[in-house]
Amino acid sequence: MINEHNRVQDIFNRIAPVYDQLNDGLSLGQHRIWKKMAVGWSGSKLGDTALDLCCGSGDLALLLAQQVGETGQVFGVDFSNCQLEIAKYRPQPFTIPSAAIAWVEADVLALPFADNTFDCATMGYGLRNVPDIPRSLQELYRVLKPGSTAAILDFHRPSSSLLRTFQQWYLDQIVVPAAERLGFKEEYAYINPSLDKFPMGNEQVILAQEAGFSQATHYPIASGMMGVLVITKPH
Numbered sequence: 516m517i518n519e520h521n522r523v524q525d526i527f528n529r530i531a532p533v534y535d536q537l538n539d540g541l542s543l544g545q546h547r548i549w550k551k552m553a554v555g556w557s558g559s560k561l562g563d564t565a566l567d568l569c570c571g572s573g574d575l576a577l578l579l580a581q582q583v584g585e586t587g588q589v590f591g592v593d594f595s596n597c598q599l600e601i602a603k604y605r606p607q608p609f610t611i612p613s614a615a616i617a618w619v620e621a622d623v624l625a626l627p628f629a630d631n632t633f634d635c636a637t638m639g640y641g642l643r644n645v646p647d648i649p650r651s652l653q654e655l656y657r658v659l660k661p662g663s664t665a666a667i668l669d670f671h672r673p674s675s676s677l678l679r680t681f682q683q684w685y686l687d688q689i690v691v692p693a694a695e696r697l698g699f700k701e702e703y704a705y706i707n708p709s710l711d712k713f714p715m716g717n718e719q720v721i722l723a724q725e726a727g728f729s730q731a732t733h734y735p736i737a738s739g740m741m742g743v744l745v746i747t748k749p750h
Contacts, residue, residue, distance in 0.1 A: 547574070549668055549741055553637050554578045556666035556734075556745045562586040563634035566658065566665075568623050568651075569593055569641020573602030573616070579637060580615040589616045590628070596620050623651045628658045636665035642744075643669050643713045652726035652746075662750045666743050667719075672710050673739030682740050683707060719744045 554575060559565050559582040567576040570591035579589045593599050599618045621627050623638075623645055636659060645651045655665055673679050686707050694703035714722060716733030723731035729749035735742045 545737065549736060549743075550574050550578060550639055552736065553639060553666040553668040553743050554582060556664070556743055557635040557637050558664045559583055559635045559637075563588075564632065565589045566628075566633040566636040567591045568636065568638040568655065569644070570602060570618070571595070571598045571639065571641075573605060573618075575637045575639045576602065576616050576618075577607060579635075583615070585615070587615065590619055590633075591616055592619045592621050592623065592626065594620065594622050624654060626654050626658055630657050631660045632658050634660055634663050636663070638665070638667045638669075640669055642667050642719075643709050648714065649722055649726060652723055652728075655746075656727045656748055659748045661748055664745060664747045666745050668741065668743050669713070670706065670710055671713065671716060671735070671739060671742040673735075674715075675739065678738055678740065682710075716742050716744070 557565070557579070559579050561582070561584045563583045565579040565583050565587065567573075567579055567589060570576045570593045573591055576589050576591035580587070583589060591599070591602060593602075599620055603618050619627065623641065624647055636655060638655075642648060642651065659665060673682060690706065691700055691704050694700055716735060720731040720733050723744065723746045727748070728746040730747040731744065732746075733742055733744050
């Protein structure tokens with residue numbers, strides 16, 4: 516498990532310089548819409564203390580900062596220091612208070628926050644890469660306040676065999692060659708095998724319920740090739 520953790524950490528450190536460029540090109544910009552959907556489902560509002568896990572280069576954290584405003588606070592957490600460096604200094608698409616986001620290098624399996632800290636949370640393309648999904652959900656449950664909601668966005672295998680075949684073709688024939696041209700073939704070739712191991716939407720709902728979340732719903736998007744797991748901690 517430790518070796519897998521280090522392997523994924525190394526991947527995200529290496530791809531940090533091209534991460535945003537590839538995401539934009541390979542999703543035709545759609546990932547930005549999906550991220551806005553996730554932020555909406557998180558229920559973030561003015562004055563909230565918000566958490567973005569596996570924050571990468573900061574897209575979701577920036578959107579959360581816009582939602583929580585000057586009276587709120589956002590914590591962007593990632594185990595890749597290279598991604599966090601990009602997040603800290605990237606151009607911002609809108610003005611946010613300079614102190615609104617705290618960038619924290621940490622492991623989602625052992626978050627450095629007290630119990631019942633956050634009003635809402637997001638995670639984008641992170642759950643699929645953690646070595647222990649149940650434990651990461653338990654940690655998220657621990658740091659959320661009672662009644663708070665988290666929205667978790669990620670790739671998924673669609674239920675349709677035709678769409679599944681298309682997804683595999685797209686990743687193998689479009690995504691990996693595009694990454695190869697930038698020198699990152701191996702780093703992006705991991706996506707297909709990671710999807711094979713990732714729990715389906717209904718399985719994620721069960722895992723969230725086992726972690727203690729009273730409400731858990733998985734919303735398929737992009738014809739089921741993406742999805743958002745929305746989970747709420749009971750009061």
